[in-house]
Each structure stands twice: as C-alpha cells, then as structure tokens.
Amino acid sequence: MDSFRPVAEAARGSRSAAVARALRLRRRRLGQVPWALALPGFAALVAFHFAAIGFGAYYAFTNWNGLAHSSWVGLRNFREIVDDASARGALWHTLELAGGFVVLTNAIGLALALGLNRAVKTRHLLRSLFFLPVALSPLAIAYIWGWIFYYQGALNRVLGSVGLSSLKRDWLGNPSTALWSILVVMVWQFSGLAMVLYLAGLQSVSEDIYEAMLVDGASPWFRFRKVVLPLLAPAMTVSATLTLIIGLRVFDQLKALTDGQPVGATETLALEVYQQTFYLLRFGYGAALALILTALITVFALTQLALLRRNEQRL
C-alpha cells in the first residue's frame, strides 16, 4: 500500500493547478455572482465614508474657511482646541452626557426588559409604549420636554402643587441643571431601545433553563446573578455600544433646547462642529473638532466592543 502513496501525491500536485483553473472556469459558467453588482454600494461606502473622512481629516490640519484657498497649519487647530476653555468644556460635556446616558438608559432598559419578560398580560402593549419614543424625531421630543422644563411648565407646577416649591428652578436655563435636564430627555427617549435589545437577549434564556432553575431551587436574585446576567452578555455588548455611539453624537435635542447655552453649559462637540463649520465658516477648525469626535467615538466603541466581547467569551 505504501508504494502507491507517493505516486498518488505527485499526481495530485501537478493536477492541482489544472483543477483550480477548471474550477474557476466552472464557477464562472455556473453563474457566480459578479462583483459588478457590489460596485455602486461599495462606491457609496468609499465615497461617503472613507474618502470623506479622509478629506475631512485633511481639512482639520488647514485653516480653510470654505471659500478661498486654504493652507496647511499643522496642529494649530488642535492646539487651539486644547487651549480654548469652551472647547475643552464641550469635550467634557460630551463625555459626561454620553456616560450618564449609557449607564441610565441601560439600567432602566434592563429593568424594564426583566419586568416585561414573562407572564405579564399586557406586555406587548407596554413594550410598544416604551419603544414608541425611539421611533419619533428627537427634535419633536425635545420640544415636549422643553415645556416640561420651562419655568412655568409641568415639572415646576407639579413640584409646586405637592409642596416642593423650593425645588423649582429654570431647569434649562440654569448652568448646573441644564445638561442633566437634557440627559433626562435622552434617557426617556431611548430607554425603550435598550429594553427591546435586552428583551431579545432574554430569549436566550430558554424556558427549559428557567424551569431547571426553578426546580434546582434558585432564588430570583441567584438566578439573575448566575444565569440570566451572563447569558445577557451579548445583548449588553450591543446595547452598550449602540447607546455609547448615540450618546456621543447627540445633536437634535441640544440644538432645539439650549443650543449650547446657558454660558456654554450644554455645549458639546457635535454642537460645536455645527457652529464652527456652518455658522462661523471655520471649516478647518470645525473639521478638527469633528476629527476628535470621530476618534472619540471610534476608539470608545471599538474598545467597548472588544472588552465586552472578551467578557462574553469568558462566559
């Protein structure tokens, strides 16, 4: 038998090239999908995302104002950002807002998902209700809350009527409360999204496993800690990453309600980009801000993804 093997291998070697060629021809004849179909899509991807970002990154190092020609200024824009207190403030606010948003939205979303997961009779209706704001325009929602936070608006009136008049204030006009008021608006709108993602994740805790836990005698807290939470890890990855991206780029609500006021207390990177680029026509500076925002989002999102994915694997 051994004598046959080398011969077979040699034949295989010289045949392989011919076979590969025949396979390629065969594939084409069998109607392998041509890459041409992907061209428009790919072109869009390159043009509108990679190329545009590339050019945008280039602008960040120029002093362009959108009209006359620009010249390379190296890191001057970035140095200005670092020096300018309001730019630093914008960066800080962006992070604060995003951080609070991720934590609150996910906590509330998870709580809602756990509550709605089984046996509650109205759960489909409730799920639709909590998710409704996600589909609405953030701008529209911002205006609704604008009235709630208005000095003569709902929140203060309710506080007054329950005897807490001392807590009344101009929520959006007061630098110490403005940002957090915006946070409330954002959390209200997107908790439903986190809830829906966690509900989908809870499906992976099959009925069987749930019953096994019941028979095994685990208390609700034990069940949650040891089985439900670990199995929710993938959903947590998606939800945390998504909410982080949303939180870092928030724009509509800020533009509608405060536009960075009072005294820059609600200024964020996204707002600044708009302001500097399209209002003050400082394309170069605006691009630099946008570049920082982009870097921030990308780094945070990818890091979070990697960390959470690793957590998933460990489980």
Next chain:
Amino acid sequence: MGLARYSRATFLRELALILVAAVFCLPLYLLVAIALDTTAQSFKTPLSFPWPPHFGNFAQAWHAGGLGNLGHALESSLIITVSSVACLLVLGSLCAYAVARRQGRLSNVLYVLFVLGIILPFQLAIIPLYVAMRHLGLVGNYAGMILLNVGLLMPLTVFLYTGFIRALPRDYEEAARVDGAGLLRTYARVVFPLLWPITATAAVLVGIIVWNEFFVALIFLAGTRYQTLPVALYNFAGEYVARWNLVFAGVLIAIAPVLAFYLFAQRQLIRGFSGGVKG
C-alpha cells in the same frame, strides 16, 4: 407553558409596570393636552386636560407661512424618504448579494469595511461632502439630499442584507440557473422576493432614520423650500417661541405620520432594531 403561572407576584409586577408606563407616557399626554389648549399660560393644575378642546391650534400651525410651513415640509420629507429608501433597498441588496454569495477573503474584508462604515460617525465626513456637493450643485435640492442619504446609510443596509442572504439556502438560485434564468432575472424574480422579511425590516429602519434626520438636513436644506419636517419644525418652534400650544400643535402634526406608521409597523420596527443590530 408551565411558567405562564400568574401568581400574585406577577400581578403586582404587572401593576407596577403599568404605573411606570403611565408616568412614562405623561409627556405624550401633555403634548396632546397643551396642543388642544387655548393658551399655554393657563394657571390650571398642571396635568388637567383642557375642556373643551380647542382644535384651532392645528389650523394655525398648518397654515404658518414661510420657513415654518409644515405642509410643504411633509411633502418634502415624503419624497426624500421614499426615494432614499427605494434606492437603498435596490442598490444595497444587490451589493449585499455579491458580498454574501461570493466566498473568500475579499468578501469577508468587504463585510468588515461595511460594518466599520456603520460605526464611523458622519460628522467629520459631512464637511468635505458639503463642499463637494456644493461644487456639484447638489446642495439645497432633492437630488443632493437623496444621494446623501443613500451614501450615508448604505453600510447599514448592506449589513442587514448580507447577514440575511448568507443564511439563505442556495437551492432556489441553483434551480433558477438550471431553468435557464440569467443573473438579473434570477435576482429579481427569485432572490429578491425571498428577501422580503429583511427588506421590510430595512425599509422601516432606514425610513425612520431618514425621516427623523435633522443634523444633515439642517446643513443641506435649511432655508430652502425643500426642507424636511424636522428642519421646518425647528424653524416653526423658533418662530412661535413660548407659544407652547402652537408649538405643540406643530409637533403633533410633525410626528403624526410616524405615529400612524408606528401603529402598523411597530413589530417590524422593534424586530429591526433588536435583530438587525445583533452581531
């Protein structure tokens, strides 16, 4: 189904959740209540419903002229959304078809690039895009906005379709091939119809995103007669500042289409967000 046991604990939980939902919906209730109010400065108790309801605000909001006109904006939003979604579905699905059906490293690389395209934020990209499109005369008109939407949302669309197509068995395409159908006929008559579930999801998801888009629309369409609903609402609210009843009437008009759509498509929308974003 054993765990459908409706114990007392479950009842209490349901009650608590209904209460939470009620409080949660207060802003929406307020929206309707104020929109039907004659003056928003009324000193009634905070949560009362105005009686009799005053529908005049809607008429006033609808007929607001100039940049705050919601009627034109509605038309504009409709045209832009429908066109953008249609283009995205066609081009995106074709692209995904190629990426999903071809094996090998190239298709994997492309897939990763598209996913990256979803994560990368567009704030930076908008600046050079604005410049380029201004050059090409595509700022402030439908064509430009549609093109922009298609470009920006292509990665998401391709991502959604690719996952789905990869899971589709090739049997149908092979049968069509044997029957003598060419590539495009196979795609149009056999493959695309099979993609119906993900098409519905993608259409709803992308449609909502385009409809509600503000930042980009503000930059490209503000001040023109083609501005979309969010931009018009922004102007409207700016014009009628502090006249909350009118502003809310405007807001209601603006979100009415989505509300109506939500009644029909909520399940699709929920599934789109939870399924399409997973993995």
Next chain:
Amino acid sequence: MTAGITLTGVGKVYPGGTQAISNLDLAIEPGELMVLVGPSGCGKTTTLRMTAGLEEITEGEIRIGDRVVNSLDPRERDVAMVFQNYALYPHMTVYDNLAFPLRAHGLARAEVRKRVERAAELLGLDGLLGRKPRALSGGQRQRVAMGRAIVREPQVFLMDEPLSNLDAKLRTEMRAEIADLQRELGVTTMYVTHDQVEAMTLGRRIAVLSGGVLQQQGPPQQLYDEPANVFVATFIGSPAMNLLAGRIERDGDALVCALGDRRVPVHPANRAAAALAGYTGAEVVVGARPEHLTDSAGSPPDRPRLKGRVRFVELLGAEQLVQLELDAIPVVAEAGTNGLPGRGGSRAFALARFASETRVSPGDLVEVRVATGRLRFFDPKTGRAIR
C-alpha cells in the same frame, strides 16, 4: 430520605377548556421506579410537570411522602428533574452545572465539592468537569443532566424522556445505567417515556396513559399478559398484538369463537372462558400476539388452525415475522381513544412468528396454529378486556 409519590383524583384543565388529565390515581412506593408511558399527548409529561410544580393542578391532590404539595413552589418540593433537552446552563462548566443547585441552597463549598465529585464519579464524568456543555457529546450531556439531579439528594427524581434525544445504541446503554443508578441510590423515581420498550425494561411498575386517562398500571409482564383494554393490548408489546373480529357461539357444552369461516374452541383454561359465556351469540374482539400464531414446527399438533395467505416475510434471523391475510376480519384500534375498536376496511394482515427453518414465500397458503389458551378477548363496545 426518599418518599413515595401519591396522586389522588388529579385532574388538569387548561384555560381554553382542554382536559389534559382526568381523575388520575397513582401511587409510587418509596424507592420505586415507575414509568409513565403512552403516546404523545396522553398527559404523561403534564403529570410529571404537575408533580414538579411547573404546572397548576386543577383538581385532586399530589403528595410527596406525607406532604400535600399542590400549592408549593418547585423549590419547596425537594424534587429534582431531568429534562428531555437537558437544560444545561450553557455558560457554565460541568462542575458549575452540577454545583448550581447546591450553591442555590447555600451549601458550604466543601460540601458542594464533595457531592459534585461523588456524583461525577458515579456517572463517569470525572475528566469532564472543566468542560462546557457545547463541548460534550449527547450522552455526556445527558449524564450531566442526571448528575445535576442526584447531587441534591432529593426525595424524588422526575425524569422527562431523558433518553429520547440519544441514538438507539446509546439509549440501550443508558437505560441499563439509569436502572442501576436508581437501584443504588434508592430514590423514588417518576419516569416518563413514549417508548414502550423502555417502559418494559426500566419500570418495576408501569402506568399506561392515553388521552389523559390511566389505562392500566402494574408490573410490565402483567400488562403484557393481561392487558386491561384494547389500547394497552396494542400499545404494549412489539410487534403489536393482532386484533381480529370474532363471535362467540355454542358448540354443545363448549364455547367456540368464530373467526372468519373457521371456528376455534375457547380453551377452558383461558381466563376469559367463564365470562365469555355471557357473550354467546355476540361479537367480540379477539387478541392474539404474534408468538401465539405459529407454524407447525414445534407446536403441539392438536392446536386449532387458521388458514391464511402469506403477503410478506420479515427475516429476523432467529425467527421470521410472517404477514398473513387471514379469513378473519381485522379490527383497528385507534390510538388515543379508550381502546374502542373500529372496523378496518381492508383484509386483515395478521403477524405470526414462524421458526426460521420453515420455508414460506409470499403467495403461499399456510396454516397457522393458534394457542387458544393465550387468546385475549375484549368487549367490542367498551374495549375492555373480558375476564
């Protein structure tokens, strides 16, 4: 300390109105393994889940030992369950899966370790403690599921078709292992399966259910030899008992049964002999197991014979199963009913066991010897055995 399980008058009605279980009385002795068997939908799994506390009991009472457990949570019943699909926690190792119920009850780490290791040894899982379920074979997963049940040292084991997801060979092996394990641990076990062979081999006693109603319970051999009704007669035993339409007539002092155009005497030693007298002139359903329809080789020559034409022969090596067209009209028993017979439209195909040496081919006309003493008779209206 193990305890017996007693079901008294247990019934279950689903909210839609379907009656899943009716008036079930069952008593499993402490330390006994009783098998609940029946076709799908017969209510055996529902009974098990009611005992576990995963389903509400609509009427009746379930006791574990002396305690009435109707309103107790699963946690408080001190039962352990092995699920059909194992329900292993996918993100935990085998060790953690086994330890889970113990940790849930707050046992000390040392005790947990001791019990887990003992269970692992008992089930041959020693080398696998660090693996996750997805890295295990079907048989290994099944053993982990069993391990999770035995670490708790509960009063009662509940097993829901634990072997049905394994291939045939593995199933036979595991059957023996489960029987040994149960005997060694001595824990009362309620075991559910749809496979009657499994039921016959495992149970000290078996309970046959159909349509939510208990058909018969008792030792396997008893159900085989003396089925209480047509359903049990055809459900237990493979291949199934032949059912033929017959009529009881008098021939002088003796009773005979007319099968087609032959008359077969009712053997005086047949348990039904006395009761059959009351059926003279009436129709009955006659049950004959394949091994009681034999060829001439090895049968006493004075056995009554029936004529039949061979349709098909299954060679089993040690013997042959011969499909015959007898003169007698066949009776079709509908599964799920209480054994009430219907009428078959086509000719009867009876199954007879012939010795392997006898040469038969399709188309042959043969004579079949009937072991009349072992014939079973059933009332055609109620399906119940005539005794």
